Amino acid sequence: MRKQFFLVCLLLSAFFVNAQKGIIRGTVIDDVSGESLRGVTVAITGTSLTTTTDLDGSFSITADTGKVTLELSYVSYQNLTVEDVQVSSKDVTILNNLRLSRAASQLEAVVVTARQVRTSEAAIHTAKRRSPAMMDGISADKIRLAGDATAGAAVKRVTGVSVEDGKYVYIRGLGDRYSKTTLNGMDIPGLDPDRNSLQLDIFPSGLIDNMMISKNFIAELPADFTGGAMNIEIKDFPQRKTLNASLGISVNPRMHFNPDYLKYKGGSTDFLGFDDGTRALPDAARLARIPSPTSGHAPNQVNAFLKQFDPTLAGTRSTSLFDYDFSLSAGNQFSLKGKKNPKLGYVFSVSYKNSYTYYRDLIYGEYQKYLEPSQNELRYATLQEGQLGERNSLLGLLAGVAYKTNLSKIRLTATHLQNGISKAAKFDIQNDGQAVGQSGYIAKSDNLEYSQRSLTNVLLHGDHQFKNRDWELDWRISPTYSISNDPDIRRTAFTYDPGRTWFSAGAGGNPSRIWRYLNEVNIASRVDLTKKYEFNNQAAKLKFGLGHLYKNREYEILAYNLQFFSPQDWSGISYDPNQVMNPENLYPNSPNGAYLISGNRTPNPNEYQSNAMNTAAYISNEMSVTDKLKTIVGIRAEQYTQRHTGRNNQGTISLDNEKVLNTLNFFPTVNLIYAIRSNQNLRVSYARTIARPSFKEMSFAQILDPITNRFFNGSMLPYNDPTTGEVTWNGKLVETDINNFDIRWEKFMPSAQIFSVSAFAKTFANPIEMVRIYEQQTSAEYQARNVGDGLLVGGEVEFRKTLDFIAENLRSFSINGNFTYVMSRIDMTDVEYEARERYKKDGEALKSYRPMAGQAPYVINAGIGYNNPDKGIDAGLFYNVKGPVLWIVGGSLFPDVYQKPFNSLNLTFAKTLGDHFAIDVKASNILNAKMQKVFKSYEAADQPFETYTPGTAFGLGVSYKF
Known part of the structure; x- marks a missing residue:
């Protein structure tokens, strides 16, 4: 005992x-x-x-x-x-x-x-000062203190950065084509596979270690960016055991609790971001001859086939809810037994967002110039005015494990993102029969659309240092599988003639249904080797490495139209689209006798398979040639091959895994950093980079946006001038070669203060821009084309300053700002200039150049912040605006489309309550600014291309650390 x-x-x-x-x-x-x-x-x-x-x-x-x-x-x-x-x-x-x-x-x-x-802000500050590239960034500590829920919200705090739609990064006013986003240093496609930028609102801020933006190119980075490249680093080793939960709600009085909100009944799993099969295409719809009155099928077979389709063709009114999101994340590390001090860490996160959008003043317009040179005003061809309701559900899962010793680290991270967007819209349509290529009609359209996207990514990453500390090996493999499907897009437009309501193929169009399928495999890998040595008694580095990227995409569009076997009579249904496919209106019943026909040819011109391989090698050396002058000199080589399988509408051109791009490019880069003082640098750099066409652009596909009724046409479709027969586009899209010149003076001060002045210039050979196809005058069609050579010259001023120079008790207050001014110029091709000359107005002095599409002439970011770590308060008022941007290149009959400035003013307030609780309050678009894309022409009033009012949103978030 x-x-x-x-x-x-x-x-x-x-x-x-x-x-x-x-x-x-x-x-x-x-x-x-x-x-x-x-x-x-x-x-x-x-x-x-x-x-x-x-x-x-x-x-x-x-x-x-x-x-x-x-x-x-x-x-x-x-x-x-x-x-x-x-x-x-x-x-x-x-x-x-x-x-x-x-x-x-x-x-x-x-x-x-x-x-x-x-705080790690000091480390970010030091990294910016010593980085071989011109960098900016934000640390995990800053994100945590500010209470930002996602990467998209946090990156707004980085000077020089604009965020479009709360998701996509734009740097120095350059659009998506010239910006790039990577995850853990690796290429990864976003949920929108046609964008270079990764969707940022899908990453919970609690798992972000840092976000760094390179504003110029160095050899170890991919060469396909110009404005800037942002990398998101996910935490792999939490420093302490964490279990965090957050919940947020947001209310927009213009959109939420609105009884006129539009929606339609979908599947039971829509709230999880995917369709449960409700919208699946019936098997018989893929037959060469689908069941119809002329296909040889019996009437009962045709009728049974039609009943396999969801009869819902219109949205219904309902009261919209508020937006909400929640997340749960956990992580920890453990020390294991062993001589090499082994450690094991893990991270896990689940997040969910659900938002409701309702635009009650949505306008889509197609405008033309008058043929008479004396008439400056624009005339509409088609004008759609109506409402759009949208529900967006996003589910994110992330899990990672890492093993580390004194000399090595290996981590495995898996991410899955699931996104579903359901849309319902109603439009009043007017078409002007006096406009060129138009028939003239009045119609009412109901549109239903569902987009389902998913992305699954795995990263296996190893980092190894050798015992002598001189060599370091870093290797990464990152496969990604993404799906982007649009099942059963439905458009139903009644045409209204005097005394008659009906469906007319030559007017509002017959009811249509579309299925779109996209699958893409993306496999990225790289290995980097670093040799550390001394030169002039100072640390130096020699880096070299290899990288390989393989992408394969399969894309298909299947379209069907409703036809009528007997005379139409819709007088008994009060013109309700939801009754069009009622049993009594289906074949072989009369009147109406509705049945479906396939709009798909064999082989299908809207089906393609594309793949691309990019093999890269680089070498770079970083050393100080004097005590004050550091040089970073490197060169990168990329062998890029893109293949395509597809055919045109006429079947006269057919490609079978043929090379459509095959180039070997060398990208030299020189960066000189002169340390004027310990806290001041003068940077000078030159680099050559590239912009490549996307799979969609390098295709024969014709992709309809059923809501706007606009077509995107693949660039491989050639065009001739309708008047002269001259070849205006040869169907051969090529890469854009870019030369980049930068100079920057920067001064770093305590408390992460900075002041910098920059100047930059870029030349573009064969820039790619979105062009209105003026050769196609009966419908609204757009295409990516190479345009004339371009030049961009600009300057930038950045600052962040605490207010303690006024009074010591103002140390917690700071002001920050970034102003970018850019002059851009495209020297027009002869084809574009002659097309504009043909429709020139009296008194108009036509120049041989114009602004570059996608480039803002100025960008302003400004803010005032309050940061008091002792009180756990971080607050700020932030303003952002971009100057008018040429959105779509017009010419000839069609005017240019510009995006007008959107004055964004947002307020944030975050407060920690003890060791566990934190709250944040936000107000966005305080000025109630309007999103507007408009047609602009010489001495004419602006006319709408796309306009809507987002409204002002107010959000409240609560987080808890267990």
Whole structure:
């Protein structure tokens, strides 16, 4: 009995001793370069407890609770003493980015207190100052304090960045074609497969380590960007055990709790972002001869086939709800036993967003010039005015595990994103029969659409350092599978003639149904090798590596139209589209006798398969040729091959896995950084980059947007002038070659303050722009084409300044701003110039050049912020506007389309409540600005291409850390 009592006391004693210990974790970086330091000795003063930092510069050490002092020592660096480190048994103590300075003669050890090294913003600041590229970024600490829920919300705080639709990054006013987003340094397609930029609102902010933007090219980056490249780094090793939950709601009085909201009944899983089969295409619809009165099928077979389709053809009115989102994330790391200090970490996240949008003043217009040179005003060809209701559901899952030793780290991360968008719209349509190519009619249209997108990505990443510390190997493999389907898009437009309502193929059109399918496989891999050495007694690096990207896409469009076997009579249904496919109106019943015909040819010109391979190699050297001048010189080679299988409408051109692009390009880059002072740099750089056409652009496909009734045509479709017969587009789209020149002076100050002035110039050979096909005058059709050579010259001013220079008690307040001014020019081709000349107005002085499509003439970002970590408050008022942007190139009969400035003013307020709770309050589009794309022509009033009012939204978010 005595032995048992002694054993229990021993166990309790061991438990009590263990309970009185806590864990200290942190990272150590070079004060000059901002790079992590491996092998730094970390010791607790007065004890025998020591450890060393691993390849990430991270350490973990167990100590008794209470206040302790850390001693950090490293060969050729000053010792660092960190006092008053509070150790708790209930939590992990984090000391991020402890900074070691290189040793010099008669320098004493540096002593700091723990509270002075609590933020990683200083590391971001140092990284920007020492980076070989012109960079900007935001850290995890800043995102956490600001209370931003997603990457899309957080990146708005980075100067020089605009975010379109809350998702896509635009840098220096350049559009999507010239911006790029990567995840963990790897190419990954977004949920919209035709965009270069990744959709940012799908990533919960709690899992982001940092987001960095390179504003110029260096050899280790992919060459297909010009405006900027943003990389999102996902956390792989949480420094402490985390279990976070957040919930947010947002209300827009213009859109939510609106009884006129439009929706339609879909499947039971729409709220999860995918269709449950409700909208699936019946098997018989893929037959060469689908069941119809002329196909040889019996009437009962035709009737049974028709009943397999959902009869819903119109949206219904309902009351819209508010937007809401929630997320749950968890992570931790464990120390394992072993001589190499092995650690195992994991992260997991699930997020869900559901939003409702209702535009009650939506306008789509197609306008023309009058043929008379004396008439300056524009005339409409087709005008659609109506309402659109949209429900957007987004589900995100992320899971990752990482294993790390002192010299190696391997991580495996898997991401799945599921997005479903349901739309219902009603439009009043007017078509002007006096306009060129138009028949003249009045119609009412009901549109139903569902888009289902998913993305599954896996990243396997290894990082290895060799014992002598001179060599580092980094390798990554990242396959992605994405799906983008639009099942059963329905458009039903009644044509109204005097005394008659009916369906007319030559007017409003017959009821139509479309299925679109896209599957894409994306496999990216790369290996990078770094050799560290010294030159002129300063650190230098030689980098070289290989990369390979393989993409394969399969795309198909299937279209069907409703026909009528007997005379139409819709007088008994009150013109309700939802009754058009009632049993009494289907073949072989009379009147109406509705049946479906296939609009698909064999082989289908709207079906294609494309693949691309991009094999890259680079070498880059970074060294200081003097104490003040650093050079980063490199060259990248990319062998890019794109193949296509498809055919044109007439069947006269058919390609079978034929090469449509096959180029070997070399991309030299030179970056010079002159350190005027320790906190001031003068940067000069040159680089050559490229912009390549997308799969959709390099095809024969004709893709209808059923809501706007506009067609996107693949660039491989050639065109002739309808008047002269001259070839105006040869169907051969080529890459855009770009030369980039940058110069920048930057000054870095304490508390992440910065002031910089930049100038840049870019030349474009064969730029790709979206062009209105003026050769096609009966319908609204658009195509990507190479236009004349381009030139872009601009300047940029950035600043972030705290207000303590006014008064010390204003230290928590700061102002920041970014102003970019750009002059862009496209020297028009002879074809474009002559087409514009043909429709020139009296008194109009036509120039041989015009602005570049997609480039804003100016971008303004400005804000005032309040940041008080002691009180846990982060607040800000942010303003953003872009100048008028040429959106679609017109010419000839059709005027140019411009996007008008959108004055965005947003307010955020975030507050932490204790150690666990945080709240954030937001107001977006406070000025109630209107989104407008308009037709512009010489001395004519602007006319709508697309306009709507987003309204002002108010949001409240709550998060809890367990």
